[in-house]
Amino acid sequence: MTPASLLLAARIAAILTLAFVGVLFVSAGLLVQEARGLDVHGIGAIAIHVSSGLLAALLTVRAWRTGSGRTAAGVAIVLFGATFAQAALGDYLTLALHVVGALVVTVLATGLAVWAFTSPNRTAAATQ
Template identity: 40%
Template sequence: MAQTATTSSSGLATPTPLLRALQVLAGLAVLNVLFQFITAGQLFPSGGPDQLHAAGAILLHVVSGLATIAAFVLWRTGRITLGLAALTFGVFVWGFIQAAIGGYDTLYLHVPGAMLLTGGVVWLFLASLRARSR
């Protein structure tokens, strides 16, 4: 079953359900990264909710993984660009790299990596909102 874009009364194409899912997942990733910043800030100086921070990382893997699947399907059906699909995949992979280097002894890598991940997640969200159904 092919998904087609419909035109609203304003003349703009409304997103297909799968594109809307990508947009929602990208928005959830932004909120998740915000949650990660909050829990990371509470980890210092005396230690804090490291279980919450770890759970947030797992949730980010799930959300970005689902977004990657949606983006891949949208790209394969010609509804989004390869660049947007690649960005989604890059965010997904970078989340695992962040988790791998997330420890007290590797904070000098983890903190700049978190900035890069944040930039990628925000870029993904904005790019998904700009994507038009074809």
């Protein structure tokens, strides 16, 4: 894959990751308010593991090939790990930590999406 195609794929993975964050927020609200939506929350958790792992892999390969974007690749790896920490904390007794972790995942995922879609150099690379 070319750097441009890696970036395009990373952009798609970043958007999917944000979409799954949204699904997780909605299903978490259903869990807290109405005690339903656990299946959707579980599926969303699996989906965010997959999409954030794909994002981390794509950005890591892109950084290795181009020598740029190492910070974004590192952040994506942290995000991928954070999704598993979230899963481990997803119990009633650790709910307060789970909420804080959700905010961390949201900030990391949003930051990576912004990074992927901004900067003239990344925009130019995506069109080549």
